[in-house]
Amino acid sequence: MNSVTLAGLAGAAMVGLGLFGLITHPHLLRKIVSFNVMGGGVFLLFGAIARRGDAAGIGADPVPQALVITGIVVAFSATALAVALLLRLDREIGRPFFPAKELAGPSEKDGAT
């Protein structure tokens, strides 16, 4: 097994682990971290593909690398947004979980300003 295949398999395993964590963990911060593990797996896969798609003899295909950089920026912003929401939620309800029962539905005062 060469290193590219290994990277590809590791990426696939990370996607699987992240997906499992995102679905099963009730703690919201763990969900966010799981999303990052999943994203990391996808980026690793991109790396393996860049290496494999190297047909022109230039060492590595640059396109997947450009995509990975954009992907990292997007995943970073997503994580920042999710953590900001989680912190705010934690301050409001006092714990980082979705309550078993929904809180009150849409506000009585919706639309009144």
Next chain:
Amino acid sequence: MSAASASFLLPSIIILPIAAMLLAFFLGGRRAMQIALIASPLGLALASGIAFVVWQIDQPLVYVIGGWAPPLGVALRADGFSAVMLVTTALIIALTGCFALGLFGTKEKPEKRAPFTFWMLLLSVWAALNGVFLGWDLFNCYVGLEMLTFAAVPLVCLDGRAATLMAALRYLLFALLGSALYLLGAALLYGAYGALDIGLLSARIRSEPAAWVALAAMTAGLLAKTALFPLHLWLPPAHAGAPPPASAMLSALVVKASFFLVVRLWLNLAPSEMAESVAQILAAMGAAAIIVGSVLALRQARLKLLIAYSTVAQIGYLFLIFPLALGAHPWVASAWVGGALQAVSHAFAKAAMFLSAGLITQALGHDRIAEFRGLGRKAAPAVLAFGLGGVSLMGLPPSGGFAAKWLLLTASIESGHWTWALVIAVGGLLTAGYVYRVIAPALAPEEVPSPTSAAHVSLSGAALALALALSAIMLFFVPPEFSNFLLAGAPGAIAKLVR
């Protein structure tokens, strides 16, 4: 105007809202609203321009960014369906923007943060939608989708209450799961075929394991973002909790963007033998969405939740087009046009209903359907707009919803798919049921006439909701040429058949 010189319209309609957003960000609070209000008619003009050119040249309008042709560069492409979605988006953004003037006016001092954020997000949602509707490169579409998510999620929790924060976070987690799966699929497709351009990929892709895994991951991700049953759990609290103009944009437009990409994947990109085996599954999920969403809407005690569940149901109709619009059959054109009309008429009707729900909540101070007696007298224009939107949703003639559902119905009967025809009919009845549940008490007289007969309903707001509802109705009267326009650049088999 030649097609080549007109193609600059495509990047312009993405640049305009982004430039407006950046300008609003730098000029700060009070200017944000004015900039959004100036940008929206300009954007509507650009969208109409694109639609006009596509109609004139009768084929897709393509712009190759920087002159670098795919696979090195990225292309933007507007076919009939994208042009129609662009115009719909621009219209709804402009009308909900005007509606939001009262709610998120930035005139008062001291300056507040929510209005400023709202106008920035409005412009971002609009830019992202335009990007997705014009995207012809899978990764470009990914960036558009992500931008859309990041703009849509904060719209849900503008008021910062715990319930809406929770709805927003749940929405974000579903959307992030979706985007990771979409990106995984795009990576696999690039690895297998060395391209991300939809046109190039559709020529290279074959029915093999790599393509199956990639398309399955991307579709699952997009379905989570579209809230197709059974991935709809995030939608009702998110759409019902947002402020009315935000709900209108989310329900009318944002869920359509990921649906649009599902269409791109299965009708433009995938080989037809793959699409045919998946189409039935997509349609079955759509059918389940119609039934479950409508039944849940019937059971809601709150108006905004009822409308949100109705979105879950109406999304289902969109997915019925997949088995009907495939292959070289005489009915594919009506299925394609019916699907597009459903997307557009639902957008107008649903925006009208959410805006009128906002007005009703404002008039009564609550949105409990059980206490709606006498509403027809207190807030007549809002009830009228809600009812007209409902007429289109349930598919009564004359309305855009009727035209859409009639086309889908005839396509499913002609193709022998009786199950889908039955689901469309039952869905229409259930829709009539939940609209009736709101209208009937609203028109009933109050048991004890209240002294305040005319509650405060913003007339301009009601006029905007009515304009949206009437647009949904007027879609019934579109000339037959509109179908030909929608078929400009439609996926291979559909377009070939008609010409």
